[in-house]
Amino acid sequence: MEEKTQELLKKFEQDYEVYVSATDKQTYWIIYARIPKGKAQGVHNLHTARKYISGPNQEGNVLILPDPDNSDAYLAESWGTMETIDDFIKKSLPHILADKEASDQNEGTCGASCS
Numbered sequence: 554m555e556e557k558t559q560e561l562l563k564k565f566e567q568d569y570e571v572y573v574s575a576t577d578k579q580t581y582w583i584i585y586a587r588i589p590k591g592k593a594q595g596v597h598n599l600h601t602a603r604k605y606i607s608g609p610n611q612e613g614n615v616l617i618l619p620d621p622d623n624s625d626a627y628l629a630e631s632w633g634t635m636e637t638i639d640d641f642i643k644k645s646l647p648h649i650l651a652d653k654e655a656s657d658q659n660e661g662t663c664g665a666s667c668s
Contacts, residue, residue, distance in 0.1 A: 583604060
């Protein structure tokens with residue numbers, strides 16, 4: 554992973570309070586994002602997880618696990634050409650941000666991860 558991509562991840566984490574880790578293996582890439590849910594005062598903020606999986610030979614296809622800690626359910630999307638982990642990270646950040654905004658809008662509801 555390029556140094557400028559690492560800096561981009563750090564800045565994203567600071568700006569949006571979303572913790573992101575990236576795994577670069579020879580045949581696959583994984584991005585794991587912990588997105589804060591709600592901001593109740595005096596309470597530890599809960600996080601929801603998202604896992605994004607793709608790879609160098611996947612032709613832009615991405616598996617998204619919306620609740621990897623509690624379910625094996627997944628969605629499949631096509632994000633276009635990605636040749637490196639850096640491309641994958643750059644394309645994942647807007648998706649992670651959209652998931653955060655959706656989580657913020659559902660602040661009062663409790664999903665499977667709250668049980």
